Amino acid sequence: MVPEENPGAQPESHPAWRRVQLARHPKRPHSLDYIQRLFTDFQEVHGDRTFGDDPAIVAGLAQFEGNPLMVVAEQKGRDTKQKLFRNFGMPKPEGYRKALRVMQMADKFRRPVVTFLDTPGAYPGIDAEERGQAEAIARNLREMARLGVPVVVVCIGEGGSGGALALGVGNTVLMMENAVYSVISPESCAAIIYRDSGKAEQAAAALKLTAPDLLELELIDGIIPEPPGGAQEDPDAAAESLRQHLRRSLNQLDGLSPDQLVQHRYAKFRNMGNFFA
Amino acid sequence: MSWFRRDKPADENRPAPENGERRVRTEGLWQKCEGCRQIIWKKDLEANWSVCPKCGWHSRIDALTRLKLLMDDGEFEPFDVDLRSSDPLGFVDAKPYSERLAGMQRATNLSDALISAAGCLAGRPIQICSMEARFIGGSMGSVVGEKIARAIDRAIDLGTPLVIVSASGGARMQEGAVSLMQMAKISASLMRLDEARLPYISVLTDPTTGGVTASFAMLGDLNIAEPGALIGFAGPRVIEQTIRQKLPEGFQRSEFLLKHGMLDAVVPRLELKPYIARALKFFAA
Ligand SMILES: [Zn+2]
Numbered sequence: 001m002v003p004e005e006n007p008g009a010q011p012e013s014h015p016a017w018r019r020v021q022l023a024r025h026p027k028r029p030h031s032l033d034y035i036q037r038l039f040t041d042f043q044e045v046h047g048d049r050t051f052g053d054d055p056a057i058v059a060g061l062a063q064f065e066g067n068p069l070m071v072v073a074e075q076k077g078r079d080t081k082q083k084l085f086r087n088f089g090m091p092k093p094e095g096y097r098k099a100l101r102v103m104q105m106a107d108k109f110r111r112p113v114v115t116f117l118d119t120p121g122a123y124p125g126i127d128a129e130e131r132g133q134a135e136a137i138a139r140n141l142r143e144m145a146r147l148g149v150p151v152v153v154v155c156i157g158e159g160g161s162g163g164a165l166a167l168g169v170g171n172t173v174l175m176m177e178n179a180v181y182s183v184i185s186p187e188s189c190a191a192i193i194y195r196d197s198g199k200a201e202q203a204a205a206a207l208k209l210t211a212p213d214l215l216e217l218e219l220i221d222g223i224i225p226e227p228p229g230g231a232q233e234d235p236d237a238a239a240e241s242l243r244q245h246l247r248r249s250l251n252q253l254d255g256l257s258p259d260q261l262v263q264h265r266y267a268k269f270r271n272m273g274n275f276f277a
Numbered sequence: 278m279s280w281f282r283r284d285k286p287a288d289e290n291r292p293a294p295e296n297g298e299r300r301v302r303t304e305g306l307w308q309k310c311e312g313c314r315q316i317i318w319k320k321d322l323e324a325n326w327s328v329c330p331k332c333g334w335h336s337r338i339d340a341l342t343r344l345k346l347l348m349d350d351g352e353f354e355p356f357d358v359d360l361r362s363s364d365p366l367g368f369v370d371a372k373p374y375s376e377r378l379a380g381m382q383r384a385t386n387l388s389d390a391l392i393s394a395a396g397c398l399a400g401r402p403i404q405i406c407s408m409e410a411r412f413i414g415g416s417m418g419s420v421v422g423e424k425i426a427r428a429i430d431r432a433i434d435l436g437t438p439l440v441i442v443s444a445s446g447g448a449r450m451q452e453g454a455v456s457l458m459q460m461a462k463i464s465a466s467l468m469r470l471d472e473a474r475l476p477y478i479s480v481l482t483d484p485t486t487g488g489v490t491a492s493f494a495m496l497g498d499l500n501i502a503e504p505g506a507l508i509g510f511a512g513p514r515v516i517e518q519t520i521r522q523k524l525p526e527g528f529q530r531s532e533f534l535l536k537h538g539m540l541d542a543v544v545p546r547l548e549l550k551p552y553i554a555r556a557l558k559f560f561a562a
Contacts, residue, residue, distance in 0.1 A: 122511075124511030124515045124516045125511075125516060125519060125520055126516065126524065126528065128511075129510060129511065129516070131537070132495075132537070133491070134490035134491040134495050134508075134510035134539075135495040135539055137492075137510070138490070138491050138493070138496050139495070139496070141460055141464035141492055142467050142468045142471070142496055143468075145464060146468050162448075162457070162460060162487070162488050162510075165457055166491075168461065182457070183448045183449075183452075183456050184448075188515075189450055192370075192450065193450075206366065206368055207366070207450075207453045208366045208454070209453065209454065213453075217365060266465045269461045269462045269465045270426060270466065272455065272458040272459070272462055273458075274363045274455055275360050275361060275362055275363055275419045275420050275423055276361045277357075277359070
């Protein structure tokens with residue numbers, strides 16, 4: 001039976017488009033659903049100390065299997081009220097600046113950083129531009145590269161372009177099986193190349209935005225399996241799968257010095273690119 | 278106004294206009310200025326580096342002209358001129374990306390949307406990158422990313438400053454997430470330049486938007502922009518569609534960004550070289 005909230009997911013649609021719809025599925029676990037299942041003693045912290053607190057990004061201290069770490073995550077809402085409160089998971093500059101503040105706090109106290117990506121994109125609005133959306137994202141990219149602690153990034157749903165990447169500079173970058181990660185939304189891409197945002201399915205296929213695509217392009221390190229039918233079918237099982245991969249990734253990075261972690265992260269991104277010399 | 282070349286004595290910091298090797302123009306000798314709507318003799322406009330002699334309007338100039346403007350005697354040594362995109366997605370829209378690239382390469386005589394070079398600015402050796410907005414909107418894919426990363430590597434190896442002149446609509450859609458990751462790659466390289474305490478001056482020109490603004494263009498020790506340039510993260514049309522209201526006058530123009538604290542200065546084109554020269558003199562002591 002086709003879930004009623006997901007009317008567009010026809011069986012005959014392109015696999016990439018099915019994944020776009022699963023990544024946006026209204027019942028898909030969001031960051032706080034995973035945080036609740038994976039961590040103990042989660043203590044949320046707020047604010048960028050400059051302008052405000054952005055509910056589209058949650059950040060806090062947490063324990064993962066007895067080890068302290070910092071979690072920073074993009075958060076979508078489930079019902080209409082929550083969606084509005086979370087601004088549909090579209091962070092503003094103060095969200096990215098809060099994220100950077102707590103990641104630098106993690107660095108200071110030598111705690112690993114875990115981030116969850118799940119956003120349609122950074123918020124495109126007058127206020128966001130006035131307060132330097134581009135600067136906030138850019139600064140995060142540079143400063144995440146400088147963190148002397150393990151950084152594990154998991155794209156759990158929608159990896160919406162620079163708005164996702166702003167939390168995405170990790171030593172290890174993983175994607176959930178049905179997550180997508182793209183430079184542009186399929187709808188916007190379709191509007192540009194076919195002059196028809198209705199052709200998003202074709203655009204989704206062309207953009208190579210699924211987890212297997214990104215693994216093939218050597219842009220991510222691994223794929224976290226989801227329960228049959230997608231994470232929304234069994235959030236507990238999805239969280240357990242995520243837990244195992246998180247544990248393995250953190251163990252792999254354990255023991256590296258701050259300099260080694262910085263070098264490792266730099267080398268990883270420095271090697272991304274496809275060209276003929 | 279201070280940035281007009283005409284009737285002003287040349288000084289050593291001021292770039293000389295390019296008088297040689299003019300391309301033969303077929304579209305007429307006169308051009309209407311977008312700023313003041315006056316008809317300008319094209320040669321006057323070009324002699325003034327495409328800044329309107331009547332109203333100061335800055336028309337776009339290409340990547341090569343930009344290097345001639347900034348580098349001493351218009352001389353520089355280009356790098357990685359043969360770096361070409363391998364079309365990692367096999368992307369096809371109205372036509373295959375590989376064909377689009379080939380057409381652009383023929384039209385611009387460049388392999389991609391950026392020239393990287395070494396040379397001297399006011400006697401000081403620098404690494405410089407200059408973006409070409411005519412090449413698929415100046416968009417950033419693997420080649421732009423790699424050329425900038427290599428320029429940063431050279432700056433670190435040689436201990437020289439870096440200047441990047443941006444003119445770009447952002448990350449290149451046709452290379453998908455590979456383009457997106459160039460933002461992180463360049464920013465990570467800039468972290469190393471920063472650690473090496475070497476100066477980076479970012480010059481933002483019309484237009485600088487999307488993933489270019491949201492990475493290296495906003496990360497200069499100094500961020501300076503030409504007057505009236507469109508600079509932002511989201512494009513104006515995307516914002517209008519999202520918020521469903523008209524954007525305020527001057528929104529996302531250089532002067533707007535200066536007012537909101539995102540730029541160190543708005544610098545007219547003919548003042549750019551002396552401005553950068555003064556800054557590098559300060560940084561390099
Ligand atoms: Zn004019």
